[in-house]
Amino acid sequence: MITLEIAGRQVQAEPGQTILEAAESAGIHIPTLCNLKGLSPRGACRICLVEVTTWRGKLVPSCATSVEEGMKVVAHSARLRELRRTILELLFAERNHICAVCVSNGSCELQDLACELGMDHVRYPYRFPGLNMDASHGKYVVDHNRCVLCGRCVRACSEVEGAMTWGFSRRGVDTLVATDVGSPWVDSKTCTECGKCVEACPTGALLDKRTSVAEQEKDPEVLSQVTERRPRV
Amino acid sequence: MSDGKVKLATVWFSGCSGCHMSLLDLDERLVELAAKADLVYSPVVDIKEFPEGVDATLVEGAVGNSEHLELIKEIRRKSKLVVSFGDCAVTGNVPSMRNSLAPEEVLRAVYGKGDVPGLEEGDIPKLLPQAVPVHNVVPVDAYIHGCPPPAERIWTFVRKLLAGEELELVGEDLRFG
Numbered sequence: 001m002i003t004l005e006i007a008g009r010q011v012q013a014e015p016g017q018t019i020l021e022a023a024e025s026a027g028i029h030i031p032t033l034c035n036l037k038g039l040s041p042r043g044a045c046r047i048c049l050v051e052v053t054t055w056r057g058k059l060v061p062s063c064a065t066s067v068e069e070g071m072k073v074v075a076h077s078a079r080l081r082e083l084r085r086t087i088l089e090l091l092f093a094e095r096n097h098i099c100a101v102c103v104s105n106g107s108c109e110l111q112d113l114a115c116e117l118g119m120d121h122v123r124y125p126y127r128f129p130g131l132n133m134d135a136s137h138g139k140y141v142v143d144h145n146r147c148v149l150c151g152r153c154v155r156a157c158s159e160v161e162g163a164m165t166w167g168f169s170r171r172g173v174d175t176l177v178a179t180d181v182g183s184p185w186v187d188s189k190t191c192t193e194c195g196k197c198v199e200a201c202p203t204g205a206l207l208d209k210r211t212s213v214a215e216q217e218k219d220p221e222v223l224s225q226v227t228e229r230r231p232r233v
Numbered sequence: 234m235s236d237g238k239v240k241l242a243t244v245w246f247s248g249c250s251g252c253h254m255s256l257l258d259l260d261e262r263l264v265e266l267a268a269k270a271d272l273v274y275s276p277v278v279d280i281k282e283f284p285e286g287v288d289a290t291l292v293e294g295a296v297g298n299s300e301h302l303e304l305i306k307e308i309r310r311k312s313k314l315v316v317s318f319g320d321c322a323v324t325g326n327v328p329s330m331r332n333s334l335a336p337e338e339v340l341r342a343v344y345g346k347g348d349v350p351g352l353e354e355g356d357i358p359k360l361l362p363q364a365v366p367v368h369n370v371v372p373v374d375a376y377i378h379g380c381p382p383p384a385e386r387i388w389t390f391v392r393k394l395l396a397g398e399e400l401e402l403v404g405e406d407l408r409f410g
Contacts, residue, residue, distance in 0.1 A: 092324075096333075099410030100326055100380035106410060115407045120376040121323055121368055128325075128363060130333030214410070 004071040006050075019062035019073055020048055030075050031084060031116055033091075033109060034150035035063040036200055038224030039159055044151055046087050047113065050075050059083070085117045093124040094173065095131065096145040097203070103216035104204035110148060127173075134179075136186035139209055140198055144176055147205035152220075153177055153197035160223055165191040177205075196223060239395060240288045242274040243318070244308060246301040247328035247364045248294030251381040252319035253277065256291075258384035259391075269395050285311050289394055291318035291377075295328040296370050298351065300358035309371040314400070316390075317367045320380040320409055327380075328364035336360040375400035378409050 002013050006023050013022035018041060023030050034045035043064035050062040051074040062073070074080065091110065099105050113119070131144040149168075154177065157166040165188050169178035180188045198206045199222050207216050245253060253276060259266065273284050283304065290312040296305055309315055320326040331339045340349045340360065350357035367373050377390050386406050393400055 096330065097409075098324075098326055098330060100320055101330075102410065106408075111409055114378075114409060115404055118403060118407065120378075120402065120407060121317065121366070121373070125369065126325060126329065126332075126366070128329060128332035 002067050002069050004067050004069070004073065006073045007075040013067040015067075017067050019050060019060070019065050019067055019071075022067050023062065023073075023075060028075055030062050031113060032063060033113060033148065033202060034152065036152050036155075036202075036220055036223060038221075038227040039152060039155040039200070042151055042155065045091070045148065047084055049080060049083055049087075051077065051080060081117070085119055088113050088117050088119050089122045089124055091148050092119070092122050093126045095127070095129060095147060098145070101213055102146060102204040103207045103211045103213060104146070104218070105214040107214075107217065108204060109202035131176075134185050135209065136184040137188075137191075137193075137209070138186070139193055140185065140195065141207050141209050142177065142179075142185065143205055143207065145205075146203045147177060148203060149175055149177070150202060151177075152200040152202065153206055156196040156200035156223055160226055161192060161194050161196050163190050163192050163194070166197055196226075199223065239270040240273045240284075240286060241270040242272070242283070242287045242290040242308070242312065243276065244274070244283075244290060244292050244294075244304065245276045246292065246294030246305070246322070246367075247297030248319060248321040249327075250276070250293070252291075252293040252321075252379075255319075255379075255381035255384055256387055259388055260384070262388055266391060266395075283307050283311055287312040289314040289316060291316045292322045292367050292373075293318045295321045295325045295364035296361065296367060297328050297364035298358040298360050299354060302361065302370065305367060305371050314374045314394075315367070315371060316375045316377060316400070317373050318377050319382050320378060321364075322367045323376050323378055324409065325364055325366050332363040332365075336362060375402075377402065378407050380410055 002015055004011055007028050011022050011026040020030055030048050033047040034042050041064040043061035046061055048062045049059050052058050052060055053072040099111055133143045135141045154166040158164045165179050167178055169176050169182045179185045180190055199219050272278050274280050290308050296302055317323045321328055340352055351360040379386055
């Protein structure tokens, strides 16, 4: 076992565990967005940033950083609060998150984070990008306006379902999640229509077809329920 | 506050009036509010000019046309506190869904060919290129989230305002939508 300090508390962890896992098993809450139990960590969104005092205050994503003997981790501070809020504001400013007309209104992890991180307004200019939806598939829809590029759909599809339908297309701020390298979802030859991507999505970017405002229910825990039942290789 | 009553104003920009409807949902609490505040300018009172010396103005809606732009600057000059009231004022919300399109494209889709109201300055104010949050145009002192903000949340805020407390809302009261 490894002993480290998180948020001023002595915490025990297994070698190879992440700071986030160690914190969660000790009941210390760190906000997350792109991380999902059952999927590999990605460190994509940076909401879970923590400060490692023993690494001269270096900022690291707690979901993707392994624990170390004697490590001291600051999980909550004025600096971290400001950084996390800034990241969240940039996510809101980047796409069109119109909560009032979103299928995930009231059950959205991005909306929840605004409450948790005290985001009373976005200090950056909204980009208002002109983005499309792909509603070609008979069961599911992707709405790029609501996507935060966390990649949970991409990982759920490749790591849990093994279909590898989802990937990323384009680059930087123009990045889009894409089925079969950008062909319409209905034409996908790899999609098994399992719906794990929809369950994994933290916002209203992936939805069941014919759901209206605030109707979309998701169960992201289904991903870890599947992986935990699998025999270890 | 010469007579001890708060001078309160409300204004309605690019929004559906839902926030004002939610304000009316304060129901019997409106009596308590009326005892402590005078509504000196609002869509629900018949006063044409925005008065001087307003203590707080609740702004519903995004800034979407030339009239909004003029009025919000006047409101800022004449109000001690400017409050973004509801998601349209805070984020742009539904009115901002036109922002990736050209105003002419939007107006033509609704009004067709020929003379189109709002395309140029006239009896109808000109549509701005984008409908933007109030704080993009003038400094804003406080924010009330919601589409519309629930009456309970408005009351939490109004009580803080009347008591002269810090106007920051927290936790669930920061939920959009």
